Amino acid sequence: MGSHDIWFDLLPAFVELKHKIAHAMGKTFLAGEDVHELNHVFMALIVFALLVYVAIRYRGRLAASGDGGVVPEQGFNARSFVEIVGEATLSVMSGIMGPEAARQYLPLIGTMAFFILTSNLIGQIPGFVAPTGNFNTTFACAIIIFLVVHYNGLKTNGVAYLKHFLGPVWWLSPLMLPIEIFSHLVRPFSLAVRLMCNMFADHTLLGVFLTALVAYPIILPLPIMGLGLLVCIVQTAVFCLLSSVYIAMAIEHHEEGHGEAHGH
DSSP: OOTTOOGGGGSHHHHHHHHHHHHHHOBOTTTOOBOOOOHHHHHHHHHHHHHHHHHHHHHHHHHHHSSTTOSOOSSOSHHHHHHHHHHHHHHHHHHHHOHHHHHHHHHHHHHHHHHHHHHHHHTTSTTOOOGGGSHHHHHHHHHHHHHHHHHHHHHHHTTHHHHGGGOSSGGGHHHHHHHHHHHHHHHHHHHHHHHHHHHHHHHHHHHHHHHHOOSSTTTTTHHHHHHHHHHHHHHHHHHHHHHHHHHHHHHSOOHHHHHHHHHO
């Protein structure tokens, strides 16, 4: 199996289904080429189903505890997994944008954290690929953050949000405006490419070790798998941290600073 193959490709019915879906989809949106790679879509659906199952289990464990989640679980299960990831994400967000804003945007950033982390980790399992190893998946996540950033920036600050694109003083506006617009347009591509390249490289390296090593196919790749686990966690944290920074910068109040700058 190649680096982009999954064990479902061993099923003729699944391969035929992929060909039919690809033919029905026609051309890709960004590149305008024929659709030929759909494994990341099916893997993303598997991740979605897995997270729904974990959420249902979490609610069940929480209800069965009888203490409203005050007492932590003894072992590692669905509830502890959700709480660890959720609390870590909220802690990082609170340090960037404050507790109130962090709780407001936790549903978005937390969802990204769970989806990206699970997608990264599932790629460590032989016979699966990480959905985040495909640019289409990571760009979809990044463009959601991009839209949320500017929507909430305008919602929070109104027209004053647009003033920070013009720079600190009015006579710098012709220079700062194209620079600021370009920097904001680059952000979703930067988020998407950073995550995609790291996960693609990690999965490819692991695949090379698993297929090339014959004598000790399980023992020797363990250091690579350990490094891959670290990469999965770090890349999830980086994506969520940068997303939180972008949102925090957008929703901070601009009226006073820009009013004084342009007034002078």
